[in-house]
Amino acid sequence: MTALVIAEHDNASIKAATLNTVTAAAQCGGEVHVLVAGHNAGAAAAAAAQVAGVTKVLHADAAGLAHGLAENVAAQVLAIAGQYSHILFPATASGKNVAPRVAAKLDVGQISDVTKVVSADTFERPIYAGNAIATVQSLDEKKVITVRTTGFDAAAATGGSAAVETVAAQADAGKSSFEGNEIAKNDRPELTAAKIIVSGGRALGSSEKFNEVMTPLADKLGAALGASRAAVDAGYAPNDWQVGQTGKIVAPQLYVACGISGAIQHLAGMKDSKVIVAINKDPEAPIFSVADYGLEADLFTAVPELVKAL
Amino acid sequence: MKVLVPVKRVVDYNVKVRVKSDNTGVDIANVKMSMNPFDEIAVEEAVRLKEKGVATEVIAVSCGVAQCQETLRTAMAIGADRAILVETNDELQPLSVAKLLAALVAKEQPGLVILGKQAIDDDANQTGQMLAALCDMPQATFASKVEVADGKARVTREVDGGLETVAITLPAVVTTDLRLNEPRYVTLPNIMKAKKKPLETVKPADLGVEVKPHLKTLKVTEPPKRSAGIKVPDVATLVNKLKTEAKVI
Numbered sequence: 001m002t003a004l005v006i007a008e009h010d011n012a013s014i015k016a017a018t019l020n021t022v023t024a025a026a027q028c029g030g031e032v033h034v035l036v037a038g039h040n041a042g043a044a045a046a047a048a049a050q051v052a053g054v055t056k057v058l059h060a061d062a063a064g065l066a067h068g069l070a071e072n073v074a075a076q077v078l079a080i081a082g083q084y085s086h087i088l089f090p091a092t093a094s095g096k097n098v099a100p101r102v103a104a105k106l107d108v109g110q111i112s113d114v115t116k117v118v119s120a121d122t123f124e125r126p127i128y129a130g131n132a133i134a135t136v137q138s139l140d141e142k143k144v145i146t147v148r149t150t151g152f153d154a155a156a157a158t159g160g161s162a163a164v165e166t167v168a169a170q171a172d173a174g175k176s177s178f179e180g181n182e183i184a185k186n187d188r189p190e191l192t193a194a195k196i197i198v199s200g201g202r203a204l205g206s207s208e209k210f211n212e213v214m215t216p217l218a219d220k221l222g223a224a225l226g227a228s229r230a231a232v233d234a235g236y237a238p239n240d241w242q243v244g245q246t247g248k249i250v251a252p253q254l255y256v257a258c259g260i261s262g263a264i265q266h267l268a269g270m271k272d273s274k275v276i277v278a279i280n281k282d283p284e285a286p287i288f289s290v291a292d293y294g295l296e297a298d299l300f301t302a303v304p305e306l307v308k309a310l
Numbered sequence: 311m312k313v314l315v316p317v318k319r320v321v322d323y324n325v326k327v328r329v330k331s332d333n334t335g336v337d338i339a340n341v342k343m344s345m346n347p348f349d350e351i352a353v354e355e356a357v358r359l360k361e362k363g364v365a366t367e368v369i370a371v372s373c374g375v376a377q378c379q380e381t382l383r384t385a386m387a388i389g390a391d392r393a394i395l396v397e398t399n400d401e402l403q404p405l406s407v408a409k410l411l412a413a414l415v416a417k418e419q420p421g422l423v424i425l426g427k428q429a430i431d432d433d434a435n436q437t438g439q440m441l442a443a444l445c446d447m448p449q450a451t452f453a454s455k456v457e458v459a460d461g462k463a464r465v466t467r468e469v470d471g472g473l474e475t476v477a478i479t480l481p482a483v484v485t486t487d488l489r490l491n492e493p494r495y496v497t498l499p500n501i502m503k504a505k506k507k508p509l510e511t512v513k514p515a516d517l518g519v520e521v522k523p524h525l526k527t528l529k530v531t532e533p534p535k536r537s538a539g540i541k542v543p544d545v546a547t548l549v550n551k552l553k554t555e556a557k558v559i
Contacts (some may be wrong), residue, residue: 024381069476070439070449072422093469099453100404100439111406112434122528127432128327132336135411135528177449183472192470196558214530229488239454239468239489245430246488248470264326267387269538270537276557277548292539292556305545310559 001030001119003086005054006077008034008094009044010067016193017090019154022051026155027117028086031055034162037076037169038077039066043165052156057164064172065234071173074101079170081106081301085120090100090144091249092192099146103264108289113249115151126149129245129268149192149249184238189245194224195208196254199243202230203259203280203299212301214258216307226250228260228268244269258299262287277304311458311480313365314354316411317349317372319381320431321413333529336551345381350388351443351486353491354454356424365422365456367391370416373407374397376473379509386504387496393509398521400514403447404432406521410438415445421480422463425453426483438485448478452487 003025006289008015010231018034025032033056036045045059058080069225077098081087087097087102089112103110115133116124121135125146198218204210218225227237229244243250245268255273260266262278262285271290272275278291281298288294295302314556321327323344330337345353360363370385373396382393396410415423428435444448450456454473457464458480467474468487472543488540496504542548552559 004513067474070442070451074443091409093452093467096435097439097449100436101443103436103441104405104408104440107405109403110434110436110440111525112432112436114332127530128321129430129433130533132329132530133325133533134335137526137528138524139526141526142375173448174479175482175515176450176476179475179477181469181472181474200401213474218401233489240471245433246428254552254556265323275552275558276536276539277552288539288541290539293548293551294539294541295545296541297545302545304548309545 001085002083003028003030003032003088004080005032006036006083006087006089006095006098007034007036007044007048009038009041011038011041012043014044014047015219016154016190017092017149018048018147019051019157020152021088021090021147023146023152024114024117025086025088026053029120029198030085030181033058035077035080037065038223041158047166047188049162050158052159054160054162057162058167059164060167060169062169063073067178069176069178070097070101070171071176071249073098074105075170075173078105080167081142086143086145088106088145088147091148095146098269100145103144106142106144108142108144109138110146111138112146113135113148114145115148129264130271131264147272148249150249171182175264184240188218189224190227191224191248192250193224196221196223197226197250198223198250199226199228199259199260200237200258201228201260202234204231204236207236213303217256217303220307220310228266258290258303260287261285262290297308311365311435312367312369312418313359313446314415314418314423315352315370315380315385315386316425316437317353318429319343319371319372319374319378320429323430327530329530333531335527335530337509341501343377345384346426346429348428348486350493351488352424352426353385353388353390353492354491355486356390358379358491360389364384367419369394369418370399371411373402373410374396382509383504384496386507388494392507395509395511395519396514397511398514400521401523402521403523403525404434404436405440405524406519407437408444408515409519410514411441412444415441415547418533422458422466422480423483425483425485427487437481437492442483449483450476450478451485453491454487456484456490479553
């Protein structure tokens with residue numbers, strides 16, 4: 001029984017989500033191998049070899065794999081899938097994009113967003129926006145899984161000494177091409193990996209106010225900035241800041257929700273945070289039912305006061 | 311070009327579901343059902359493509375129990391031309407749905423299939439990708455912008471950290487993200503018109519697809535409850551509590 005983890009990387013380094021996935025893979029029992037499929041991704045493969053618990057790194061290098069296009073990455077995974085009992089992806093935008101494609105080609109069901117490995121074929125996963133936890137057993141020989149990264153500790157990024165083996169890269173499928181991207185520049189901690197997150201909602205009123213009020217608090221705490229769907233839809237914050245069922249799932253040490261009412265869909269993304277603080281002027285806001293500390297106040301006065309007090 | 315839009319009937323997104331006391335599932339008896347919100351966005355996008363003259367016909371498809379007809383009528387009230395119901399009382403998992411849809415794709419030969427990125431009940435986020443794999447078509451998931459021209463679709467995708475644009479050769483599969491569009495409200499006259507639009511019913515066996523489960527649900531439980539918190543009177547108390555009690559800052 002050997003598990004294959006599909007590494008998420010930017011060709012130069014391994015992304016943190018990969019480390020949580022390695023931990024989940026180790027819990028499935030057996031050895032853990034990592035596939036680094038990319039272009040000029042030698043550095044990422046070398047980094048993967050350092051991860052504690054990894055016994056082998058498979059490195060596929062081709063121009064077609066540069067941007068992680070689902071068609072090409074899935075073909076690459078399928079080329080080596082034969083010898084593995086478990087194939088795991090982090091449940092990130094790229095993992096979710098590729099994993100079902102692999103599962104369908106193998107004619108097996110896929111298990112999404114696994115939060116706990118019960119045994120080699122049984123897993124827990126949240127359904128209905130996290131309002132229920134299903135324990136599911138896979139009836140297929142091969143298990144294709146995406147791993148909710150906040151459900152597992154990160155494997156140590158150093159201490160391992162896996163061998164890096166080059167595997168033949170698959171030819172470009174030629175049905176899709178990468179045209180460009182706009183990745184938001186930001187020197188804050190990454191949202192899904194941050195220890196502290198401060199998040200703003202519709203009550204902020206405008207993107208200027210969002211920056212003016214929320215940024216000093218994030219700076220003071222060294223926190224990542226998040227937002228509710230309402231704030232994102234209104235254009236107060238960029239899309240990739242959205243926390244919730246359909247945005248990012250986070251579980252920081254401290255989550256500060258400012259002017260967020262706390263709809264089911266938002267709670268689905270943050271209710272596993274260790275400590276939740278809510279600042280809202282509506283005493284009836286559902287966010288207070290999950291907050292460890294609630295402050296009933298106007299955020300425009302409370303947040304600057306909080307910045308001063310820290 | 312035909313556009314195929316699969317839609318799913320799910321528990322309305324405003325309903326807070328309850329886990330059954332015998333832990334066999336969630337209680338969905340007598341609960342309000344609606345079209346999955348991402349699928350509404352998919353139907354809207356297909357109808358807009360038709361209004362632009364890119365698409366010639368929009369076909370809505372749903373797989374499941376007889377009541378899914380209501381969901382298909384809603385899709386036709388938004389603007390789909392006709393509908394197909396793949397009727398079955400069996401539990402349908404994403405791979406089975408993808409196989410049923412693949413059979414319909416082979417029959418209808420659409421240029422584009424637009425699905426929602428995930429259904430808000432099983433939260434799987436698999437069907438679109440699986441359909442693309444089974445039909446050997448390219449995919450563009452989590453779309454926030456779609457432009458179709460010259461046998462290709464240019465799709466802007468929402469990815470971690472920002473946006474990404476890919477070009478895919480048609481026929482292709484696109485799955486919608488929240489910000490692709492704002493679905494229109496269905497009006498009463500359109501609801502009346504939708505009642506007259508054709509709705510064809512087929513069985514999985516007619517499509518030559520065997521529906522079988524790949525996952526067995528052993529139990530469904532309530533998530534762990536958070537212990538009740540407290541309200542603090544002012545900012546100073548809050549900071550004090552965070553420093554001394556919670557020790558998170």
